Structure formats: C-alpha cells, structure tokens
Amino acid sequence: MYAIEIENLTKSYGNLKAVDDLTLNVEKGIVFGFLGPNGAGKTTTILSMLGLIIPDSGSIRILGHDVFREPIQVKEKIGFLPENATIYEELTAWKNLDFFANFYRFSRQEKEKRIEELLKLVGLWDVKYRKVKTFSKGMKQRLLLAQALINDPEVLILDEPTSGLDPEGAYLVKSIVKEEREKGKTVFFSSHVLSEVEELSDKVGIIVKGRLRALGTLEEIKKEFMELEGYEIKVETKQPLPEIDLPEIISIKRIGDSRAIIFAKEDIREELSEYLSRKGITILSLEIEEPSLEDVFLKTIYKR
Numbered sequence: 001m002y003a004i005e006i007e008n009l010t011k012s013y014g015n016l017k018a019v020d021d022l023t024l025n026v027e028k029g030i031v032f033g034f035l036g037p038n039g040a041g042k043t044t045t046i047l048s049m050l051g052l053i054i055p056d057s058g059s060i061r062i063l064g065h066d067v068f069r070e071p072i073q074v075k076e077k078i079g080f081l082p083e084n085a086t087i088y089e090e091l092t093a094w095k096n097l098d099f100f101a102n103f104y105r106f107s108r109q110e111k112e113k114r115i116e117e118l119l120k121l122v123g124l125w126d127v128k129y130r131k132v133k134t135f136s137k138g139m140k141q142r143l144l145l146a147q148a149l150i151n152d153p154e155v156l157i158l159d160e161p162t163s164g165l166d167p168e169g170a171y172l173v174k175s176i177v178k179e180e181r182e183k184g185k186t187v188f189f190s191s192h193v194l195s196e197v198e199e200l201s202d203k204v205g206i207i208v209k210g211r212l213r214a215l216g217t218l219e220e221i222k223k224e225f226m227e228l229e230g231y232e233i234k235v236e237t238k239q240p241l242p243e244i245d246l247p248e249i250i251s252i253k254r255i256g257d258s259r260a261i262i263f264a265k266e267d268i269r270e271e272l273s274e275y276l277s278r279k280g281i282t283i284l285s286l287e288i289e290e291p292s293l294e295d296v297f298l299k300t301i302y303k304r
C-alpha cells in the first residue's frame with residue numbers, strides 16, 4: 001500500500017493554476033523530496049494533503065484514508081511542519097508541546113514521557129522552561145519539528161523544513177528525517193535546496209508551475225534526463241585518441257591528445273571500447289559523466 005496517493009489534483013487561484021493535474025504516489029517507509037522553484041505549487045499541494053485547502057478536483061489518500069472524507073483518521077496518523085509556522089512565543093518549550101499533546105489521547109504519564117523524549121531528540125531539553133520568544137530561529141524550528149512528531153506519526157509532512165536554518169540547525173533536521181525513515185516512517189518534504197533533496201530522498205518529484213515534470217528515484221530521473229538530453233562520456237586512452245566515427249556521436253570535446261568528452265545520443269561505451277580496441281588503442285578510463293540534480297532541475301525549469 002502507498003502512504004500517500006495523489007490523483008489528478010488541481011487547484012486554481014483565479015486564473016492561476018497553482019497545481020495542475022498532479023498525480024503521484026509515495027511508497028511507505030521512504031523519504032520523498034518534493035522539489036520545485038518558488039511558486040511552483042509545493043505548499044498548495046501540501047495544504048491539500050492536509051485537507052486545509054479544498055482543491056478544484058482530484059483526490060488524496062493518506063494510508064488509505066481519503067483526506068477530505070476521513071480527516072480525523074488522517075490527522076491521527078500524520079505530523080505536519082508548516083512553512084513559516086507560528087509558535088506560542090509567551091509559552092515555554094514544554095508548554096508548547098504540552099498544548100499540542102492535548103489534542104491526542106495520551107495519559108498524563110505518556111504525555112510527559114513523550115514530551116521529554118522529543119525535547120531531548122531536538123536538543124531543547126536544557127531550555128525546556130524558557131519562553132520561546134527567547135529562542136533563536138533554529139531552536140524554534142526544532143521545537144516545531146518536535147511538535148510535528150508529538151503523535152509519533154506514520155507520515156511526516158514537512159514544508160521547507162530547513163528554510164532559514166544555519167548548517168547546524170539544518171543538520172539536526174536532516175538527522176531527524178533519517179531517523180524517522182530508520183523507524184519505518186514515511187517522510188514527505190518540500191524543498192528548493194538541491195543538496196538536501198539529493199542527500200535525503202529515496203524518491204523525488206520535480207514540480208514546476210503546478211505540473212509534475214519528473215518523478216522517480218534520482219537514478220531514474222537522471223537516466224531519463226540523459227535519454228532526453230544526451231550522454232556525456234569521458235574517455236582517456238594510452239595512445240593518442242584517433243578520429244572517432246560512430247553515428248551516435250553528437251560532438252567531441254578534446255582535452256589534450258588522449259582525453260576527450262564525447263557527447264552522444266546513447267550510452268555508447270561498449271561500441272566505443274570495441275571501436276578503439278580495433279584500432280589498437282588501449283583505454284585507460286571510460287565513464288559516463290552523470291548529470292547532477294542541479295543540471296536536471298535547472299534544465300527542467302527553464303527548458304521544457
């Protein structure tokens with residue numbers, strides 16, 4: 001069963017289609033990175049997943065429950081960290097969590113144990129009785145993350161979780177995401193930070209202007225990209241590199257006598273190696289230069 005199933009989701013604001021016929025499934029137990037530039041429709045999708053926005057059309061199921069028809073069942077199983085979330089500044093860290101814990105069916109003992117666990121997890125145990133208004137942005141974000149985890153959710157939904165955090169704060173958030181995956185939880189997070197999407201995600205969706213432009217594991221997305229854009233093959237030979245005449249080659253960029261980058265329509269490493277060995281050339285290295293997620297992302301945004 002999928003943790004999240006979004007089918008043909010469309011949401012417009014006036015003439016603007018913020019989300020346009022979006023369909024995607026997220027398998028249980030994975031970290032899904034939802035990548036897109038500003039204004040792409042990430043938050044609109046996420047708010048629809050939480051039932052906080054009513055879409056024009058489409059359906060969303062979380063752990064098999066329709067988010068619009070079965071909101072309570074869904075909310076019991078999910079945790080949510082909103083973008084630019086607000087927090088009770090006049091309350092202490094402990095009181096903030098206590099307030100949210102009261103929405104769930106905890107006994108007093110269970111509640112206190114859970115709050116303690118979470119404050120320790122996010123590194124705020126020592127400041128638990130301090131008012132949140134004295135906290136740094138990073139400390140507040142960690143508290144919000146603890147809040148999202150209060151009900152030990154099966155599915156964690158994070159909207160730009162590291163936005164505005166310093167490297168240490170971002171590191172802590174990323175470690176918590178990894179820990180949740182270790183525990184078998186599903187994490188859906190949005191971001192425009194390529195490195196963190198690359199680092200964390202088992203599967204990635206790229207959304208641009210409300211439309212899903214790519215979906216799959218990083219390997220699948222990169223492979224699809226190379227099939228569309230062509231392959232970059234680096235070759236280094238012992239002897240000087242001769243003229244290479246193979247039909248799949250688009251162009252060759254020579255670097256000195258015995259090195260080159262070959263741009264080809266297909267992965268022609270085998271043909272190339274046979275071709276060169278027929279000419280008595282020894283290959284020292286022959287490898288595909290994989291596109292980075294940045295290459296894929298930028299071309300996806302600007303080209304298609």
Ligand SMILES: Nc1ncnc2c1ncn2[C@@H]1O[C@H](COP(=O)(O)OP(=O)(O)OP(=O)(O)O)[C@@H](O)[C@H]1O
Binds near residue numbers: 013036037042045192
């Ligand atoms: N309540 C609203 N009323 C009108 N337009 C809106 C509203 N909310 C979002 N939009 C527009 O819908 C589009 C998608 O916005 P959304 O916030 O979903 O994008 P996003 O990918 O989350 O962007 P960001 O990374 O900047 O948060 C944008 O063009 C935005 O201006």
